[in-house]
Amino acid sequence: MPHPTWLAYGFAVLMVLISVYCIGRLVLAQHWGRSNHFDVNVSHVLMGAAMVGMLVPRWKVLPDGLWELVFGVLALYFFATSTRFVMGHGFRGTDNGHFHHLSHNLIHMVMSCAMLYMYWLGMPITAATNSSTSMSGPPAGVGDPSLTLFLIAVLLASAVWQLDSISRFSPRSLALSAVGGDASHHTGAGDDPPWLAPRLEISCHIAMCLTMGYMLVLMV
């Protein structure tokens, strides 16, 4: 079914920007000695680059088989970190950030699996032609719609959950945390260096969830 190519290009450009930004984060965090979610940013770079290739095939940087390998490894990595975290801290933590920490690993595992799922079903895409609408269209009806919609629901729930928590990192909240003496991690008041631009990292995650949700919904 025809689909606007400008939309695919729009999401592709967004993914390019996020990938470039996340590469910048990895470099700058190292350079400035700031804390950073290394694994998350690496996965955002990889997912962003892969989705660009899905959205606009001529911007593909690696063959599909290699991407499948990459996301298989990523999914295993996040599964291992989630398991290690649960074994170390249990399902129910002692602090309020426990669920956020666990969900951070789990959602990236789900995202890696979603990427694998799209590659396995031969997710090509929409912006292959020069007209305003693609004539080839997305592979609607492929895969199991229940699983596809489950993945979409998980991704969107994660986006909403993360957006709700973004206000924790506003300057005022961080100042209040510092007053309470329990935010050394964010403010740099303790041993840990402060986290590099947490709100931007969360925003990148939200944008990735939305873009992945869009790509998955084309398959329903």
Place this chain on the structure above:
Amino acid sequence: MKYEGLSAVDTATSLDETTGETSGVAHWRPPDGRRMLQLALAAVWLLDGVLQLQPFFFTSGPNGLSAMLKGAAAGNPSFVARSITWNASIVGHHAEVTNAAFAFIQILLGFGIAWRASLKPALVISIVWSLGVWWFGEGLGGVFNGNGSPLAGSPGAVLFYALLAVLLWPPRRPDLRGPLVAAGRVGIVAAKVVWVVVWVGMGVLALIGSARSPEGVHDLIDGLKAGQPGWLAALDRHAESLVAHRGLTVALVFAALCVVVALSAFLSVRATRAGIVLAVLAAAAIWVVGQNFGLIFVGGATDPNSGPLLILLALAYWPVLPPPVTPTEVRTVPSPLAVTFGRS
């Protein structure tokens, strides 16, 4: 890397809460029951926006969004039908632009509700948008054309979005916990009136709608089967055989259930909770069997229909017992009348 600092924010902000009126950037605290329901509402809006990005909706003509909108005009009063047809023709001429706008408005509503700083404006806009979609997109939910059945989503799924936006509005003082989440701002009397109107209204719709005919419910389910996943189609077939020739019985049973649920709000806490469990189960059954999850598995659905919204609505009425009051807190506890009416 750990996400820390939450309890500190809580401790520090508790001093500021007397100023009230905050959904606030600087007042972050872990989501409570009301916030969780707001986030669920945000997720549904976001899902609606993403569903609206399906290729089907970007096409014009008989297979596109405009045709779907035009179909909502049938059977409505002429002035309503004319306005729906007028809107559908605009959408038909500019399918790409209008559909992209519809999708992004819904995505922004989801993000707006999820981001605490924009919660209130997003809730207000969601009410306006919902009412617009109810009129132009759902043809007033089939209330006036005689085809409306609560099993199929009548009086309109989108109406529940607006209702939830009102009931989940942040209370004046976040530290004031009312007996129900839904009573936070509107007060318990108004909240209970809404509950009764919703459930009695659905009961009445079940009795006056076309689904009460002997084959009404059977035909309704039969119309959903095409293209569904195997497990859901099999469930539909079982349900069909169960309700064949029993449309009126189903309508009567459903209407009776609606009355029981409506009245449960005025009984003891235990009975109210039983009523809410019943409401959740009924909504889930409607969503699965009567609506097939809003037909989202077959493509071309703009929302998951009324089932999940009814569940959210019911959860907003779950009675919350106030925490025990310690002697030192006695002076700060508001009067029972203020709690009852959700006012400070």
